[in-house]
Amino acid sequence: MMDSLPILLAVFVVALGVGVVLxxxxxxxxxxxxxxxxxxxxxxxxxxxxxxxxxxSPDLAGLLGLAAVALATVxxxxxxxxxxxxMKMFRSPGRTGAGKETRDG
Amino acid sequence: MDNVILAPWGRHVGFGxxxxxxxxxxLLQRQVRTARNGNGLSALGMLLAVLLGLADLGSFQxxxxxxxxxxGAALGLVAAARVQMTAMPQMxxxxxxxxxxxxxxxxLSYLHEQTAGGVAAHRTMAAILGMEGAVTTVLSVGIGAVxxxxxxxxxxxxxxxxxxxxxxLPRRHAMHGLVAAVALALAxxxxFVPAGPGGPIAGTWAFTGAALLLGTLLxxxxxxxxxxxxISLLNSYSGLAAAMTGFVLKNPLLIVVGSLVGASGIVLTxxxxxxxxxxxxxxxxxxxxxxxxxxxxxxxxxxSLDIVPDAAIDPAPVAATQPADPVSGVAAAVKRLRExxxxxxxxxxxxxxxxxxxxxxRLTRFLERQGKDVRFAVHPVxxxxxxxxxxxxxxxxxxxxxLMELEEVxxxxxxxxxxxxxxxxxxxxxxxxxxxxxTPLSGMPILEAGRASSVVVCNLDAKPGYSGxxxxxxxxxxxxxxxxxARRTIQGVRRExxxxxxxxxxxxxxxxxxxxxxxxxxxxx
Numbered sequence: 001m002m003d004s005l006p007i008l009l010a011v012f013v014v015a016l017g018v019g020v021v022l023x024x025x026x027x028x029x030x031x032x033x034x035x036x037x038x039x040x041x042x043x044x045x046x047x048x049x050x051x052x053x054x055x056x057s058p059d060l061a062g063l064l065g066l067a068a069v070a071l072a073t074v075x076x077x078x079x080x081x082x083x084x085x086x087m088k089m090f091r092s093p094g095r096t097g098a099g100k101e102t103r104d105g
Numbered sequence: 106m107d108n109v110i111l112a113p114w115g116r117h118v119g120f121g122x123x124x125x126x127x128x129x130x131x132l133l134q135r136q137v138r139t140a141r142n143g144n145g146l147s148a149l150g151m152l153l154a155v156l157l158g159l160a161d162l163g164s165f166q167x168x169x170x171x172x173x174x175x176x177g178a179a180l181g182l183v184a185a186a187r188v189q190m191t192a193m194p195q196m197x198x199x200x201x202x203x204x205x206x207x208x209x210x211x212x213l214s215y216l217h218e219q220t221a222g223g224v225a226a227h228r229t230m231a232a233i234l235g236m237e238g239a240v241t242t243v244l245s246v247g248i249g250a251v252x253x254x255x256x257x258x259x260x261x262x263x264x265x266x267x268x269x270x271x272x273x274l275p276r277r278h279a280m281h282g283l284v285a286a287v288a289l290a291l292a293x294x295x296x297f298v299p300a301g302p303g304g305p306i307a308g309t310w311a312f313t314g315a316a317l318l319l320g321t322l323l324x325x326x327x328x329x330x331x332x333x334x335x336i337s338l339l340n341s342y343s344g345l346a347a348a349m350t351g352f353v354l355k356n357p358l359l360i361v362v363g364s365l366v367g368a369s370g371i372v373l374t375x376x377x378x379x380x381x382x383x384x385x386x387x388x389x390x391x392x393x394x395x396x397x398x399x400x401x402x403x404x405x406x407x408x409s410l411d412i413v414p415d416a417a418i419d420p421a422p423v424a425a426t427q428p429a430d431p432v433s434g435v436a437a438a439v440k441r442l443r444e445x446x447x448x449x450x451x452x453x454x455x456x457x458x459x460x461x462x463x464x465x466x467r468l469t470r471f472l473e474r475q476g477k478d479v480r481f482a483v484h485p486v487x488x489x490x491x492x493x494x495x496x497x498x499x500x501x502x503x504x505x506x507x508l509m510e511l512e513e514v515x516x517x518x519x520x521x522x523x524x525x526x527x528x529x530x531x532x533x534x535x536x537x538x539x540x541x542x543x544t545p546l547s548g549m550p551i552l553e554a555g556r557a558s559s560v561v562v563c564n565l566d567a568k569p570g571y572s573g574x575x576x577x578x579x580x581x582x583x584x585x586x587x588x589x590x591a592r593r594t595i596q597g598v599r600r601e602x603x604x605x606x607x608x609x610x611x612x613x614x615x616x617x618x619x620x621x622x623x624x625x626x627x628x629x630x
Binding site: 008040045059 | 127128130131132134135137140141144145147148151154155157158159161162165166167168169170172173174176177178180181182184185186188190193196197200201203204206207208210211213214215217218221237336337340343344346347348350351352353354355356357358359360361362363364365366367368369370371372373376483485490491492493495496499500502504505506508510
């Protein structure tokens with residue numbers, strides 16, 4: 001039932017709309033980490049890549065799957081890691097209590 | 106897909122929880138305080154999605170999956186740890202490309218798998234995969250390939266491995282149209298026409314090649330300063346490619362999550378186009394050659410936004426205007442800063458090219474210690490990608506609450522004593538608000554620095570910015586131009602103010618021989 005094309009198309013359109021509403025409220029301040037975070041999220045294609053690589057057969061289908069797993073994992077791991085690294089840099093001494101002069105020179 | 110491990114309801118609940126984690130992760134991006142946790146929740150959602158994906162497989166051979174994940178995770182971690190903040194646009198462009206590439210490979214692999222065991226060459230893709238399967242496979246491969254190739258060109262440009270200026274091939278619009286038509290024809294042949302040359306597999310690969318060529322050609326004519334729009338658009342494509350792969354595999358999780366990314370890229374693309382005062386069509390078709398060429402749009406001469414990095418670090422050209430003697434210019438700037446109570450810094454990408462941000466931040470700290478109110482005004486297109494300048498300043502340890510956005514800060518300029526412009530031009534160009542003139546900037550939202558009591562501009566030169574429009578602010582009597590390498594200029598100002606922390610030894614020796622002993626040598630660029 002869930003895999004019929006009309007339902008999947010409806011899901012697609014609704015998700016696009018929800019996405020637009022979600023993203024519009026995010027401040028410019030965070031747009032760069034947002035983009036690297038969505039890089040990681042687009043790595044969801046890893047789930048499809050797992051399917052493609054599941055038989056580990058050394059034919060073209062399997063090798064394409066292997067490459068897809070590797071690329072998608074770079075996105076997932078690299079995307080979340082670099083986003084975390086950036087977000088650690090955003091700080092407000094007044095709020096977090098971290099010293100302003102802790103990292104100089 | 107047969108489900109061996111999870112009951113169907115378990116799978117649906119799992120999908121729901123994973124989607125919820127992704128959505129809440131994005132919701133938490135509305136505030137800086139919660140953003141990091143949001144990223145963590147999103148990663149948790151991904152972990153759940155992958156586990157559900159593995160459960161979906163039932164029995165599987167783990168060799169390829171483990172190998173691919175190990176290689177990918179290692180590369181991802183190294184890249185994430187090493188990338189410089191100035192190089193974030195390249196990093197994001199690269200990840201856009203890999204995401205699109207992965208979706209393309211998944212769809213191609215699926216096609217190969219379905220035709221394995223010698224499906225007759227005369228059958229069409231539609232006969233093998235069904236009508237829906239054929240269309241979605243073509244879309245997944247096509248969007249993925251355009252994203253992969255376009256992002257690769259964007260990375261090369263941003264990294265300056267190929268020239269960042271628009272690369273214009275003769276008759277490019279006709280050529281783009283032709284390649285797109287050929288790609289479409291190849292896709293149609295593979296999908297629907299029996300006994301196409303080589304059967305559906307060869308046809309699909311030919312289509313893949315055409316789509317890769319199209320992605321390359323589409324990004325080549327786009328100049329470096331337009332990259333924020335292109336990166337945002339490719340970000341959107343990478344999500345849409347994942348969603349299309351979801352259609353191929355009939356997996357609603359991929360469709361929903363891919364759509365979220367697609368939507369994000371669409372929103373960011375619109376924000377960037379608006380902030381640059383250009384329509385998306387103008388960026389994609391324009392490069393140079395849009396209607397604005399006639400008004401003198403010469404991207405190669407752009408000092409503040411579109412410049413070869415080396416040029417910014419070259420020895421400064423002699424100041425052509427205003428203070429003929431740079432030293433007295435610095436002294437005048439220092440006098441203004443000493444007398445000011447409220448200061449706003451307007452940073453542009455030129456500041457990052459001159460690696461001046463750390464000195465600018467030290468200067469602002471020094472001024473703050475003297476009881477002055479100092480803030481930063483960040484224009485949406487200051488940098489090479491959305492929000493780039495904010496990250497560069499956060500890296501230099503600026504309190505994010507001091508970073509002000511356009512609308513907010515424009516209310517503050519009239520009550521500001523000194524605006525310090527560092528490496529920015531177009532974003533403070535009042536010609537944008539001049540209703541009597543029609544320039545490429547007309548109507549572009551700008552930082553109204555000219556409404557402050559006085560303005561100090563630390564730019565490499567007084568040439569127009571990327572837009573090619575002369576900046577009347579430079580001729581304003583209340584503006585003081587300090588031309589030359591921004592980092593040296595700011596260091597000069599700091600020394601004159603009596604702030605010696607972390608000054609370059611070289612500069613110090615040249616200009617302040619009495620003070621050498623107290624200076625720290627060098628500073629990380």
